[in-house]
Amino acid sequence: MRLALAIASLVVLLVHGIVFYDQFFHKWERYQNAYFDQARTQARNDEERADLASRSPRIEQIMVTQFGETRVDRCTTCHIASDDPRFAGLGHPLKTHPYSAALGDTQVNGKWERRHKFNDFGCTVCHEGQGRGLTDHYAHGEDHYWPDPLLGYITQEPWRKDFVKHLKGKDYMQAACAQCHTEEKFAGTPIVARGRQLFFENNCYGCHRIEGISDGTLGPELTEAGKKFKVDYLWESIADPRANLASSFMPKFKLNDDDVKALVIFLKSRHGINLTETQLAQFRSRLHPAAVVESTPSPTSTDLVSRGKQLIQDRACGACHKIGEKDGAIAPDLSFEGLMKDDQWVLDHFKNPRSRMPDSIMPGFRFVETDFQAMTAYLISLKTPPATATPAETYKALCQRCHGEKGDGLGPVATYIDPAPRDLTKAAFMNSKPRERFVESIKQGVHGTSMPSWTKVLNDTQVDGLLTYVETTFTKDKRRALKPRNVPAQNPVTASKESIARGEEIFLARCTGCHGRKADGKGPNSLDIVPRPRNLRNSPFVSSIADQRLIESILYGVQGTAMPPWIDYGLSQKEAGDLVHFIRSLTQASARPQLRAGR
Amino acid sequence: MSVKTALAEIPRTIWTSIFRHSLPSSELGQAQTSFTNFFLHVHPVKVNRHTLKATYTLGLGLISFFLFLILTVTGVLLMFYYVPSTTQAYDRMLDLRGSVAFGTFLRNMHRWGAHGMVIAVFLHMCRVFLTGSYKRPREFNWVIGVFLLLLTLFGSFTGYLLPWDQLAFWAITVGTAIAGYAPVVGEKMRFLLLGDNTVGQEALLRFYVLHVVVIPLAITLLVAIHFWRIRKDGGLSRPAEADMAPGTEALSVQVMAAPIELKPAEGKQSFGLMGLVRGPFTKVGNTPENTVFSWPNLLMAELFVFILTVAAILVISLLFHAPLEEPVNAMHPPNPAKAPWYFLGLQELVSYSAFWGGVGIPGIEVAILMLVPYLDRKPGGVGRWFAKERLLANTLFVSFTLLNVILIIIGTLFRGPNWEFVSPW
DSSP states (O other), rough: OHHHHHHHHHHHHHHHHHHHHHHOOOOHHHHHHHHHHHHHHHSSSSSHHHHHHHHOOOOOEEEESSSSSOOOGGGGTTTEEETTTTGSSSSSTSSOOOGGGGGGGGTTTEEEOOSOOHHOOOOOHHHOSSOOOOOOHHHHTTTOOOOOOTTTTTTTTSSSSHTTTSOOGGGGHHHHHHHHOOOOTTTHHHEEEHHHHHHHTTTTHHEEEEETEEEEESSOOOOTTTHOOOOOHHHHHHHHHHTOOOOOOOOOOOOHHHHHHHHHHHTOOOOOTTTTOOOOOOOOOOOOOOOSOOOOOOTTTHHHHHHHHHHHHTGGGGGEEEEEEOOSSSBBOTTTTTHHHOOOHHHHHHOOHHHSSTTTOOOOOHHHHHHHHHHHHHHOOOOOOOOOHHHHHHHHHHHHHHOOTSSSSSSGGGOOOOOOOOOOOOOHHHOOOOOHHHHHHHOOTTTTTTTOOOOTTTTTTHHHHHHHHHHIIISSSOOOOOOOOOOSSOOOSSOHHHHHHHHHHHHHHHHHHHOOOOOSSSOOTTGGGGOOOOOOTOOOHHHOOOHHHHHHHHOOTTSSOOOOOOOGOOOHHHHHHHHHHHHHHOOOOOTTOOOOTTO | OOHHHHHHHHHHHHHHHHHSOOSSOSSSHHHHHHOOOOOTTGGGGGEEEGOOOHHHHHHHHHHHHHHHHHHHHHHHHTTTOOOOOTTHHHHHHHHHTSSSSSSHHHHHHHHHHHHHHHHHHHHHHHHHHHTTTTTTTTTHHHHHHHHHHHHHHHHHHHHTTOOOOHHHHHHHHHHHHHTTSSTTHHHHHHHHHHSSSSSHHHHHHHHHHIIIIIIHHHHHHOOOOHHHHHHHTTTTTTOOGSSSSSTTTOOOOGGTEEEEEOOOOOOOSOGGGGGGGOOOSSSSSOOOOEEEEEHHOOOOOHHHHHHHHHHHHHHHHHHHHHOSSSBBBOOOOOOOOOOOOOGGHHHHHHOHHHIIIIIIIIHHHHHHHHHHHOOOOTTTTSTTTTOOGGHHHHHHHHHHHHHHHHHHHHHHHOOOOOGGGGOOO
């Protein structure tokens, strides 16, 4: 035991030794001593020498109270020569901070004078990093818990390797400049200005709110994005929106690396507050927010259509939609909207997109009524379909954007469309429905979905040709005679509260796994199912479908989808009728029952 | 006596006025040293050989106590730098890490010491149960021990919030949410603890006061009673045969249970003060002895445990840094947000049923723990690890503790985002 005691005591002593050594021999002391030595050799007079002799290593710090929260910057403990012009030629950390006219530094009698004096500004207000730290690991923000690593210099360990190369460089420091220099055309922050421009050009403002700039509500608020998020997260969110959150419906915009960088730097500059404003000024700016959208055309323009055209262009609808040549590759083609929709539909859809398309991701813009009217007028005026000679050309011009080059429903915009475009290669589905049904879908469109009515674009022969083209090119399988099905033409059950209650009972027991407890098509199994289960709260869709078809889909299933024939599981026609009453009750504004389970 | 001699002898007289005895060289001296020193008189003059067996106690009680001492010392030093304010606390942590002398090391010691104490106290409880040491006459000391375990957990929990980083904020948010699941009083209790509906400045202040004043005082008081009861209950538990001098026959020890009749104090008293002490360790009868002097045997053992504990904490603190995550961001919960590790078993249960996991099962467990000595009253099997007579009790206890430990391991290592099962490998 005595030996063990001796060993343990030795360990205690040893640890004390190490801890004391660490405590009293700092790296920064060595830097400071090196600085004193160098400075002594360069000292020109005795006064300077005496001054240096009286100094001994100590923690240097700058307290900054003027800008936002109080900052304690101890950076000059190591970077002790940052304000000593004689050390311009040395390496870090004993290097003079460069003087630059771009930063506002001026030369007086051959001596540089700083515009941003370190004693007033500190260091981290521009460079970020952790001002209180005294080791480079912590001070530079390499520790991945630290929210603000040195801007443009330090990338943290967990950051995505494919992004890291974009996240370094002086340019990022413009984000720090723009915290105070908020003028849009400030000479020192061209990339921030570019980012702001892109924010409007790509219609980011439609979904995201930035106080004083934009008013969107669909996406996360970005007023304090620069404070909340690191540059790697911002980059990822723009370049790969679903990487962080698989269910995000943020579109992946067509942006090159420089654009993404400009947006990241712009967002990094948003700290919610302008550090140069007094609190009173901040309060005032909140009371009177800046105009939401600039560049409103002059109200003297009485021509609604030309005004609408200007608005559609200014407000970057083309960032998502296709209008003429410009294609954002995210949302439907509006090039001949006048042939597919009427003005009431377009106006309603502008005011609240989800009133017409319940699962649309289009943001509801808060423009003034007259702007909506002008934009509607312009869209309705677009009535020139592309000229196509053959069905193949027609498919390419009109259908391919959604249904895809191979007809598999995976067109370039398909990801953003809910319900998803039909997979035309699925013979099981295509051959289980009568041909007339497809003709009707093309001519009348499918309500509550992105499938528009083509009746004013295509004549009967064209529709027929197109359908034949689809069948022969994509579906391929020969159509067989459909087996007769025993489906009542009318709902066999009369509508009543009891019937709805019975329907709900059945729904909760059999349907929620896929259609979800809210019947919104988002049940626990829905993520693994393609095509996704129907959202039964899609009012325009449900009300456009006759009872007969609903009952048929329930009893005999939908071939080529995950919907099984419930008749095989013992569901009777009457029960299917109850279900239909229940489903309809969900979308009827009056007497809409609260789902028991959904509460 | 001349002033000169008095002056000359000042060092010696002061010394002897404090330490009444020189280092003991005789048995009498050894006894007196223990008896007259304030700190040493917690110990008996003589102690049973069995008590000193390292394989019996594993030193767990002492380790817990020494960790408490280390926590008190480091905690007081940390208090000089800490401000319980939501705007300053995190900055103070950065200062501790960056510029305060020994700041990192103190914080490491405090952090790892706290985790160590939770583990040591828990293992101590297991030791006491598995050796049947809670039996008569030590029932009440067991109950005090359970309170000490709860206080240790609560002390660690309140300390968890103080760094005011993301880890602290969300662990306490989750932990107090568990408390909120209690029926009727749950929400009120939570409000009382937090001083608000969410974790904020009020909660920080309350947790701080609880952590630095209330809980340490309560622990000190209960530890004092815990120690005192050990003496009064006749030292540490041991098997009956441990009281026999080696080579003697087993004597009836009924004298232990026989109460000493106290005559009214009239006339001369024929017994010393020690004789009045009731209970099994009274030396009035001719109880066979198997004892050694506390000085130096017990003290050496204690010193040994102390040095080992300190060395372990120092080495751990040197190798591993106490975590400090991002500053609090109430809008950005980590996924999953986890309670402190010793509550993750509960959180795992809560993921199945809020009431049963948060309140029902832990409540029942604590109640059973407290009642154990009053339920299991058979006298056999005291003082031996895994005594055959106690097979049922030990099996039940081991299964329950294992279950809790497994739940904690699942909650800690196997739960990822949205509390879904993940593999740590």
